[in-house]
Amino acid sequence: MIDAGTPAPNFKLRDQDGEEVSLESLKGQTSVLVFYPLDFSPVCTDQLSIYQELVQDFDQRGVKLYGVSVDSSFCHKAFQEKLGLSIPLLADFEPKGEVARAFGVYNDEYGCSQRALVMIDPGGVVKWAYCSPSALEIPGANLIFDALEPSAA
């Protein structure tokens, strides 16, 4: 997995509406790439739904979340509608998993991304990265808030 403090690799992906989202377009804001295995798998459903409930809290802190999986834009669109998500979903579809590989979170055995969170600062540098020990373990939203407001303790 990519290390904190290193510049994020360049990428350009399409979201659920076919709009392009690139590292360049994220400059100027703090972003979190939420890598997850697949649309419509039950665990991902919980993960993105719970992040969705906290969108206002992320907004208040000027942070934007983006889901990333190997599914296509069309599949993302259906998934987003099913869950009522406003979080954009990026299609790491062709070449499959290229961006997940660039961030070092691709799982070759399963042919999809691992469950990982990568926070990118407004200058395009990785501020924090976390990879779940297993696909069944969902990284809590609390970890994102911890990374945003490190405790001085």
Added chain:
Amino acid sequence: MSPAPPSGEADLRSAGAPEPGPEDHVRGDGGQVVIEYGDYECPYCAKTDALLARLPIVRVFRHFPVPSKHPRARTLALAAEAAALQGRFWEMHDSLFGDQGHLDDPHLWQRARDLGLDLERFERDRRSPELEERVTRDFRSGVRAGVMSTPTLFVDGEAYAGVPAPELLARLGGGG
């Protein structure tokens, strides 16, 4: 000491599930304390609730509604809190988990009537900002404790996601 979060923002950084306090819904008067974060529209929560009901434990219920997954979850949590203001939280709680097939507003009115609640007050209360805040507070305490699915139980500060396994139930005094 940690710096306070910027004003107007709720602190959502990691913290253990809070100890049961005066504002919590608590029942049972002996044995292990089990804190449940749950959602009234979640079938696994209903199953868990039924399993826990058989155990000699102290049960604490906190709301963890996930409306993007369960569109009625928040409304139902508010209905339980509105019943709580009339002293009937656990009765409404049992009623909701006892029948998850009838969760529309007219069904809630019927449930409220069956429990002898003042219906006008129930309707007013379940839309009040104070109760919204109450439900949000439970949800946020769960987020801080790392809850990412329902149900999630806390026993002695340890989190257990999903319907409790037989080993956990046995440890809590079940099946003995």
